[in-house]
Amino acid sequence: MYSEFVDFVKNIYKIKEGNIPLHAPVFFENENKYLKECIDTTFVSYVGKFVSEFENVIKAYTGAKYAVAIVNGTCALHIALKLNGASQNDEVLTQSLTFIATSNSISYCDSTPVYIDSDINTLGMSVEKLEEFLEKNTEIRNDGFCYNNITKKRIIACVPVHIFGHPCKIDRIVELCSKYNIAVVEDAAESLGSKYKGKHTGTFGKAGILSFNGNKIVTTGGGGMIITDDENFAVRAKHITTTAKVPHQWEFIHDEIGYNYRMTNLNAAVGCAQMENIDFFLENKRQLAGLYKDFFYNSGIDFFVEKADCYSNYWLNAILLKNRNERDEFLKFSNQNSIMTRPAWTLMNKLKMYENCLTTNLENANWLEDRIVNIPSSVRVQ
Numbered sequence: 037m038y039s040e041f042v043d044f045v046k047n048i049y050k051i052k053e054g055n056i057p058l059h060a061p062v063f064f065e066n067e068n069k070y071l072k073e074c075i076d077t078t079f080v081s082y083v084g085k086f087v088s089e090f091e092n093v094i095k096a097y098t099g100a101k102y103a104v105a106i107v108n109g110t111c112a113l114h115i116a117l118k119l120n121g122a123s124q125n126d127e128v129l130t131q132s133l134t135f136i137a138t139s140n141s142i143s144y145c146d147s148t149p150v151y152i153d154s155d156i157n158t159l160g161m162s163v164e165k166l167e168e169f170l171e172k173n174t175e176i177r178n179d180g181f182c183y184n185n186i187t188k189k190r191i192i193a194c195v196p197v198h199i200f201g202h203p204c205k206i207d208r209i210v211e212l213c214s215k216y217n218i219a220v221v222e223d224a225a226e227s228l229g230s231k232y233k234g235k236h237t238g239t240f241g242k243a244g245i246l247s248f249n250g251n252k253i254v255t256t257g258g259g260g261m262i263i264t265d266d267e268n269f270a271v272r273a274k275h276i277t278t279t280a281k282v283p284h285q286w287e288f289i290h291d292e293i294g295y296n297y298r299m300t301n302l303n304a305a306v307g308c309a310q311m312e313n314i315d316f317f318l319e320n321k322r323q324l325a326g327l328y329k330d331f332f333y334n335s336g337i338d339f340f341v342e343k344a345d346c347y348s349n350y351w352l353n354a355i356l357l358k359n360r361n362e363r364d365e366f367l368k369f370s371n372q373n374s375i376m377t378r379p380a381w382t383l384m385n386k387l388k389m390y391e392n393c394l395t396t397n398l399e400n401a402n403w404l405e406d407r408i409v410n411i412p413s414s415v416r417v418q
């Protein structure tokens with residue numbers, strides 16, 4: 037079976053020699069053209085038309101009212117949490133099965149993550165475990181905020197993640213959190229193009245963030261975006277990510293400690309060109325997922341498919357092996373045979389920086405960690 041898989045991947049990518057990557061970007065002519073325009077006009081840095089054009093394209097595409105381009109998705113998360121008030125002694129609910137940036141952005145605010153278990157059906161945060169945690173362990177105090185009765189800390193926000201582009205049950209999570217006055221910041225870094233009940237991921241909570249890292253469905257090289265329907269939030273995000281400079285033709289006045297988290301015109305130029313092909317990327321990846329689904333049918337290995345109410349961008353295709361041993365055997369065989377595959381991230385609570393964080397029972401996250409393998413998912417162009 038494993039060698040059939042290797043042959044199958046080589047065949048669908050029409051590559052006989054060399055490595056097949058997990059996710060390589062695909063560029064067409066306009067990336068070059070728009071980059072050349074930046075260079076020819078000298079607008080390579082923070083000034084230039086492409087940043088606002090890219091923000092407008094993302095707004096129109098996701099349906100968010102406002103979009104603020106940021107240097108990367110991690111910084112976008114940092115700012116989205118900070119603007120929701122995350123600070124020292126606060127806690128942020130999130131999940132242990134995610135990329136490190138989710139936890140790190142919480143730490144940048146001097147807040148502490150609390151890890152809620154995952155949902156085996158969606159790979160995202162488990163609604164049931166979240167509800168149980170909130171019911172059993174929290175209270176709303178006179179100041180209107182939700183407090184954790186175990187740690188006595190304020191729970192200021194919740195960051196659910198749409199893992200590998202598969203939407204989590206975001207409507208239920210937002211509903212629950214609003215009952216407890218907890219702001220939801222959606223980590224939609226991996227899910228540009230994915231929808232839940234017809235609505236784009238990242239547009240359910242107070243704010244959402246996207247990533248345009250080189251391995252994402254649409255890349256700017258490095259880049260991120262905050263999306264929100266809250267005008268004040270968007271204005272604040274723009275201000276503090278652009279060094280909090282008060283607009284003036286020549287004076288340098290900054291009215292608070294800001295960040296240099298701006299996206300450059302060069303990066304945004306690439307993003308504008310990439311977004312012209314988002315429908316092609318989505319369709320191409322959906323076809324690839326269909327081929328994998330058929331290949332793994334009745335094979336004893338589960339291919340992870342999109343669930344009811346979800347439209348997935350199938351950013352990274354995932355399979356589930358029977359146990360950790362089989363997972364490791366599969367990883368070894370495929371990587372030794374030039375097919376790049378990788379396991380899910382080590383759970384956050386197993387990393388030394390986060391090992392003392394409070395968690396719910398993480399039976400599902402552990403189960404998934406033992407079984408998930410990501411397989412090559414690049415758009416195929418011949």
Ligand SMILES: Cc1ncc(COP(=O)(O)O)c(C=O)c1O
Nearest residue numbers: 108109110135137225247248249
């Ligand atoms: C779930 C998740 N959150 C956040 C990020 C951070 O995005 P970036 O790499 O653009 O900083 C990524 C990806 O890279 C991610 O996969």
